Amino acid sequence: MKKIAIDLDGVVFDSENLYRVYTEIYDTDVKKQNSVIDNSIRLFQQRYNWSKEELDNFYNKNSREILTTANMMTGCEIVLPKLNERFELIIVTARNDIETEYAKKKLDSIGLSDIKIYNNEHNKIDRFIEENVDYVIDDDENICINASKNNIYALYFKNNASNKVEENKYLINVNNWGEIYKFIILNN
8 A cells, every 4th residue: 555644734734824824823922023024935933033032932922822723724634534544644744742743633523543643753854754654745955855865755735826846747736625636646
């Protein structure tokens, strides 16, 4: 059975979008300024010129609320169970243990309580190779490029069509879960 490795934030959950909302509110209401360095950067920790202390304070104050209220990306709750019927699904995420527990509850709600989750993964390519995955679905450009260089099909998930990577045999851009489903099913 072929294996699919899936990221959580920005792929399964809309938490990346919520982080954007919460950071803009924080920058406006607390910092009372526009501290954005580059709004195209995915990680909020690199998007603003906040000190490490400010980043930590923001995260400690808001992460639980963001991660527990994040919704599943549109279509994810339809496609993941369908893929689970034909493929082995694993989650590979940088989330810590507590953050991962929030995700497990939501995955349980769509019948994926037995999905294997690897968390605290900060060098995902090692896990992909160790697990012999066939497909990777991630919203990190570098992770997808690295996977494709290792002959793993990488689906670079961006629900913002302006952020695209150069496609090749092993790397494609996808904007929604319908595109993910179509690519994987039609390529098997």
